[in-house]
Amino acid sequence: MRSVSMVTSSTVFSTCQIWPQHWWKPLHEAHAARVAEQADAFVQRRSRQQKHPVHDFLFTYYSFSPAKLKQWLPPLGVAIEIEEPDLLQMPWLTGERFLRNGNSVTLDGTQVSPHLRDLARWVAVLCANVLKRSQHFRCYGLHEWAMVYQQSREEIRHSGYELRLAPTELAKFVESQSIGCSHYDAYRFFTPEARPLNLLNPTLDTRQEMEQGACLHANMDLYKWSAKLWPWIGSDLVGRAFELASQGRDLDMRASPYDLRHLGYEALCIETEEGRQRYEQEQRALAAKATPLREELHMAALKLGNGGLISSS
Numbered sequence: 001m002r003s004v005s006m007v008t009s010s011t012v013f014s015t016c017q018i019w020p021q022h023w024w025k026p027l028h029e030a031h032a033a034r035v036a037e038q039a040d041a042f043v044q045r046r047s048r049q050q051k052h053p054v055h056d057f058l059f060t061y062y063s064f065s066p067a068k069l070k071q072w073l074p075p076l077g078v079a080i081e082i083e084e085p086d087l088l089q090m091p092w093l094t095g096e097r098f099l100r101n102g103n104s105v106t107l108d109g110t111q112v113s114p115h116l117r118d119l120a121r122w123v124a125v126l127c128a129n130v131l132k133r134s135q136h137f138r139c140y141g142l143h144e145w146a147m148v149y150q151q152s153r154e155e156i157r158h159s160g161y162e163l164r165l166a167p168t169e170l171a172k173f174v175e176s177q178s179i180g181c182s183h184y185d186a187y188r189f190f191t192p193e194a195r196p197l198n199l200l201n202p203t204l205d206t207r208q209e210m211e212q213g214a215c216l217h218a219n220m221d222l223y224k225w226s227a228k229l230w231p232w233i234g235s236d237l238v239g240r241a242f243e244l245a246s247q248g249r250d251l252d253m254r255a256s257p258y259d260l261r262h263l264g265y266e267a268l269c270i271e272t273e274e275g276r277q278r279y280e281q282e283q284r285a286l287a288a289k290a291t292p293l294r295e296e297l298h299m300a301a302l303k304l305g306n307g308g309l310i311s312s313s
Contacts, residue, residue, distance in 0.1 A: 075107075133211075165257060255268040
C-alpha cells in the first residue's frame with residue numbers, strides 16, 4: 001500500500017475541521033447507498049458488452065468513472081479521523097493528494113491547480129446566473145423528440161428500441177409544438193431538420209447567458225460540474241448530484257418517444273395534454289430539488305476558486 005504523505009507540521013491540520021468516525025462513516029455509507037448499485041451495474045454491463053438506454057448515459061455522456069464515483073472522501077478543509085482498517089477499505093485515502101498526521105487524513109490543498117481554480121470560478125458564476133434567472137417550464141422534454149425528428153430507423157440514437165409513434169405521427173406532433181430548448185448540450189443533438197423549429201439558438205459560448213433552473217439537463221448537469229471539481233469539494237455533493245441526475249434521466253426517457261415498457265419505464269405521454277401536465281409537475285419537483293444543490297455547489301466552487309477551504313463557513 002502506498003503511504004500517505006506524512007506532515008511534520010500541524011499547520012495544515014490546525015486549520016481543518018476534524019470529523020470523528022461517528023460523523024463521517026454514516027456519510028460514507030449514505031454515499032455508497034446512493035451510487036454503488038448503478039456504478040457496479042454499469043461496470044458489469046460493460047464487461048458483458050451490454051447497454052442500457054437509460055442508465056448508461058450517466059457514465060458515458062458524463063465522463064466521471066464509476067470507480068471515482070464510488071470513492072467517498074471529505075472536502076478540502078476537513079480532516080477525518082481514521083484507523084488502519086479504514087485505509088484497507090478506502091485505499092484512495094493513501095493517494096498523493098492526501099496528507100496524514102497521526103490518525104487524521106486530509107486533502108492537500110497545495111495540489112489544487114490554477115486551471116482547476118479557474119474552472120471553479122466559472123462554475124460558481126454559472127450557478128449564480130442560473131439561480132438569479134427566472135425559471136421557464138413547459139418545455140415538456142421535446143428535446144428527445146427533436147433528436148429523432150425525420151430520422152430513419154438506422155439513424156436513431158437508440159435504434160434497438162421501438163418508437164411509440166409512427167414517424168409521420170411523431171413529426172406531426174413535433175411540428176405542432178413550440179420548442180424552446182435553452183440547453184446547448186441538448187440542442188446540439190437535434191436533427192438538422194429540427195434545429196430551425198427551436199425558438200432559441202444556444203451555443204457553447206452562450207451557456208452562461210441561457211441556462212436556467214427549470215431545464216432538466218441544466219439540473220442534471222449539477223453532477224457534471226460537481227464531478228469536475230472532485231475531489232476538492234468532497235464526495236457528498238457529487239453523490240447527491242448524481243442521484244438527482246439519475247432521477248432526471250428517468251424522467252427524460254419516460255417522456256421520450258421510445259417505448260421502454262419492457263425495461264420497466266411507463267411512458268409519460270407528452271403528446272397528450274394530460275402527459276404534458278404530468279411532465280411539468282415532475283419537472284417542477286426536480287427543479288425544487290436542484291435549487292439547494294446548486295446553491296451548495298455555488299458556495300463550494302466559489303470557495304475553491306478563491307483559494308478557501310470548502311468546509312469553512
